[in-house]
Amino acid sequence: MHLPEKFQKEMETLLGDEYQAFTESYDRQPENGLRLNRRKVTGEEFLARTPFLLKRIPWIDNGYTYGEETPAKDPYYYAGLYYLQEPSAMTPANRLAPEPGDYVLDLCAAPGGKATELGARLNGEGLLLANDISNSRAKALLKNLELMGIPNIYVTSETSEKLAKVLPEFFDKILVDAPCSGEGMFRKEPRMMADWEQQGPEYYSKLQREIILDAADMLRPGGKLMYSTCTFSELENEGTIQYLLEQRPEMKLIPCAPYEGFAKGRRGLEDCVRIFPHRMNGEGHFLALLEKEGEPGKRKNTTKRSSELPAEAKEFLEAWGMYRKEWQYYLREDRLYALGKKDGMPENLRYLRTGLYLGDCKKKRFEPYQALAMALDGNGENRIHLNREDPRVIRYLKGETLDVSDLDLKKQKGWQLVCVDGYPLGWGKLANGSLKNKYYAGWRWQ
């Protein structure tokens, strides 16, 4: 692989004696990784049934590498059991480690590689605002969050500046996975070298400085902010952190959970972490974990969205064990959403999603939506259980009607949740031993 000359010189200066080992790493194949959805499956459960040859990633508790298999073409992928992600990219969300109840912001979130892990860690408590300035990328982000069955989400497409104006000191944990020159990805995506020649570290550094200050202003005192990039550039990495520390003296750099392969930060910022492909089995990455000094004040809850829950929807949700007193129900046109009562997210943002989209209330009937299926579990009545090897699984994912007359089902009519090995895939409607396919058309098996 021919690396740009200017990049080679910079890396030689950065790495000294290690430079040769670094260049040799470009002759090795990048690792393929998958990260388990901790909301749905434990490592033990997945290893007991996985069709893939997996190897644990030593610094990520739910991360594995795989070989030549194609896990994106597997029913378990459609059941949201894992997200495909290269190993280094798993690190920022893992080390930010939000807890259930936290208010979390992923400011540059699309397509959701890190947001899906942040959301899964909340386990339905607190909220995740996943934002990306690009509307088309934010759509992919929304799909990934819903596929993983994460209920307590808001998805927006806004600038960091706009968010900072309306959400001052609102979040307990913030991830800034910043747009960057992508030097750490040259091995996996060589086309990024051409982009780098056009728009390098100087271009991105300006953007990063704006974004990180906005992020710091949205952090509550006592909260934590993770800044990450997939580049090696000192200007974009330590340079951005130095700028933040100067401009917002209440922000302090703190260590993140260590791993032997991590390299220390430069410019005296030793608690920053660089991941080099010659030291670890992953692409290049940079991380800096920061904390805001002070005691958290009372969070301003600006908006209450609430509607009366239509009786037919309540009945459906109760029957599926998904009626929750701690939720607030919100009907916009025909669409019904569930939100946390204390969310307080402002009105005037470009939302792609507010909360869990439960379904549509039309003519006194409730039609459940795909995201509700993914947020349920496989236990209980009205589930159609198929094994991964049953050809009906793929046929279901392709949108076909299924003959299920051979299955021993308690009810012979009405809504059913189709599950693969106990993990929900989507809806179907049963009549006379035949299952009408209600799998969301936009997600069908291609």
Ligand SMILES: C[S@@+](CC[C@H](N)C(=O)[O-])C[C@H]1O[C@@H](n2cnc3c(N)ncnc32)[C@H](O)[C@@H]1O
């Ligand atoms: C490195 S990518 C994020 C990858 C993502 N975190 C993941 O793990 O899948 C950076 C993202 O920042 C977005 N972006 C660029 N400028 C932004 C801004 N000013 N505010 C918010 N997002 C921005 C880009 O559209 C891009 O999707």
